[in-house]
Amino acid sequence: MLVTEKQYVQWLEKENGKETLRHARWLSANNHQPPERIVVVDDTTTADEAYRLACAGTSMLWRGDFHNGRQLLQAINRRIERTNERSEQRKRKKAANKNKSESDHNQLPNLFHQQRQMQAQRSRLLSRLLLELDADYVSKLRRAPDVNAACMAAFGELNDEPCLLSLRDLQGALGAAQWRKKGVTIENLGLSIYPHYGVFAPTRNEYVQLLLDAPLPKACDVAYDIGTGTGLLAIILAQRGVGQVIATDLNPRAIACARDNFERQELSNIQLQQTDLFPTDAPPANLIICNPPWLPAKPSSPLEYAVYDANSTMLRGFLQGARQHLSEKGEVWLILSDLAEHLQLRTREELLGWFVDAGLTVKYRLDTKPKHGRSQDENDPLFAARSSEVTSLWCLVSTSYEP
Ligand SMILES: C[S@@+](CC[C@H](N)C(=O)[O-])C[C@H]1O[C@@H](n2cnc3c(N)ncnc32)[C@H](O)[C@@H]1O
Known part of the structure; x- marks a missing residue:
C-alpha cells in the first residue's frame, strides 16, 4: 500500500539551543507527498493557529503530549467541518437560485463529486499534523501508547530509520489493529x-x-x-x-x-x-x-x-x-x-x-x-x-x- 520507493523529509529544529537540520523517512498511507514546509508545534499551539497553518499548506511536527495532539487533531477537524458546512449551504443556495426547478435528485452527481473533493481536502489538512517515531516505531511523546505492533502490521519494517508520519495515519493503523484483534x-x-x-x-x-x-x-x-x-x-x-x-x-x-x-x-x-x-x-x-x-x-x-x-x-x-x-x-x-x-x-x-x-x-x-x-x-x-x-x-x- 505504501509507495515502495523510500521518501525522506527534512526540517529545522532547535536542539540544545541550536537550530539543527533533521531528517527522517516519510510514511504516508494515502500516498501524500512529503511535506515541503514543517514547523515544530507543541501544547502551547492553539487550534486556530494549527488550522491556519494547515490551510496555508504548512505541516506541523507535534512535540507536545500525545493525548493533547489527538485533541488538537479533533479541534482541526471541527473547524474543517464548520467550513465545509458553510460551503455546502452556499453551493446549495446558489444551485437553487440558478435553477429553481432542478430537484436535489438532478444534482446528485455534482454532490457526489463535491463530497469526494471535500473528503480529499479534509484528509490533506488533517494529515498536516505529524509525529516522529524512532526506528522501532516508538514515540517519545508524553503519554504515548505502544504503537509498535500496529505500525509493523500497517507499514512493515523501518530498517533502522526513524520516520515521520501523520497522526491521522497512525490512528488508522491503531484502528486497524483493533479490528484485526476483535x-x-x-x-x-x-x-x-x-x-x-x-x-x-x-x-x-x-x-x-x-x-x-x-x-x-x-x-x-x-x-x-x-x-x-x-x-x-x-x-x-x-x-x-x-x-x-x-x-x-x-x-x-x-x-x-x-x-x-x-x-x-x-x-x-x-x-x-x-x-x-x-x-x-x-x-x-x-x-x-x-x-x-x-x-x-x-x-x-x-x-x-x-x-x-x-x-x-x-x-x-x-x-x-x-x-x-x-x-x-x-x-x-x-x-x-x-x-x-x-x-x-x-x-x-x-x-x-x-x-x-x-x-x-x-x-x-x-x-x-x-x-x-x-x-x-x-x-x-x-x-x-x-x-x-x-x-x-x-x-x-x-x-x-x-x-
Ligand atoms: C468490494 S471489495 C470485496 C471484498 C470481498 N469479496 C467482500 O465481499 O467482502 C473488492 C475487492 O476486489 C479487489 N480487486 C480490485 N480489483 C481487482 C482485480 N483487478 N483483480 C482482483 N482483485 C481485485 C480489491 O482489492 C478488493 O479486495
Whole structure:
C-alpha cells in the first residue's frame, strides 16, 4: 500500500539551543507527498493557529503530549467541518437560485463529486499534523501508547530509520489493529472475520444473506471468488459445501488477510492467488462470484481501491472474462449495489449492455435493502441516493447455455 520507493523529509529544529537540520523517512498511507514546509508545534499551539497553518499548506511536527495532539487533531477537524458546512449551504443556495426547478435528485452527481473533493481536502489538512517515531516505531511523546505492533502490521519494517508520519495515519493503523484483534461479527454466519490494515472490511454485510439464499448450481465442485478481500465470500462457499474454492485478489494485503481468515476457520480447501481477476492454471468453475468495488470513480488513495473502480474497469474486465472460465452449466454471481445508478454514475442499461456484450444472460436476481446508518441519515447530502439503494446478487449464465 505504501509507495515502495523510500521518501525522506527534512526540517529545522532547535536542539540544545541550536537550530539543527533533521531528517527522517516519510510514511504516508494515502500516498501524500512529503511535506515541503514543517514547523515544530507543541501544547502551547492553539487550534486556530494549527488550522491556519494547515490551510496555508504548512505541516506541523507535534512535540507536545500525545493525548493533547489527538485533541488538537479533533479541534482541526471541527473547524474543517464548520467550513465545509458553510460551503455546502452556499453551493446549495446558489444551485437553487440558478435553477429553481432542478430537484436535489438532478444534482446528485455534482454532490457526489463535491463530497469526494471535500473528503480529499479534509484528509490533506488533517494529515498536516505529524509525529516522529524512532526506528522501532516508538514515540517519545508524553503519554504515548505502544504503537509498535500496529505500525509493523500497517507499514512493515523501518530498517533502522526513524520516520515521520501523520497522526491521522497512525490512528488508522491503531484502528486497524483493533479490528484485526476483535474481528467483525458476521451475524447470519455466526462467525467473525478479521480484516487486516488496508483490506476491505465487510462491516456492511447485507449481501451475505443473498449469498446464503442463492441456490448453488447442481454440480458445484469448483468455485472462484474474484477480489476476495478478507476471504468472507470464499468462506461462505466452502461452508456451503463447494469442494474446491480458488480465491484471487490483486492486493497482497488481502491475500495475507484471507489466508489468516481461512486458517482461523480451519478451511483447507481454499486456494489463494495474487493476480488480476481470474486464477491461472485452474480448472473451469461451476460458480464464479465477485463483489467488485461498487462505484465507478477514480480511487484517490491505495486504501480506496476496494471501493472505487475507475471507469468500471474491474467490473467490465470481470464480466468480459467470466464466460471463458465457466464450465458448461456454470453460473456467475455478481454482487452489486445500484448506488452508482442513483448517483447517475452508471445506468442500468449500461450494466445490462455489458452482460450482453460478455455473452451472459440473467437467470435470476436476488435483492436486499441496506440498513446501515448512512442509508437512514436524512442530513447526508446524498440521502436521496442512499435511501433508494438496493444491493443485488445477479445470477448470470452463458448465453449459449439455455437452462
Ligand atoms: C468490494 S471489495 C470485496 C471484498 C470481498 N469479496 C467482500 O465481499 O467482502 C473488492 C475487492 O476486489 C479487489 N480487486 C480490485 N480489483 C481487482 C482485480 N483487478 N483483480 C482482483 N482483485 C481485485 C480489491 O482489492 C478488493 O479486495
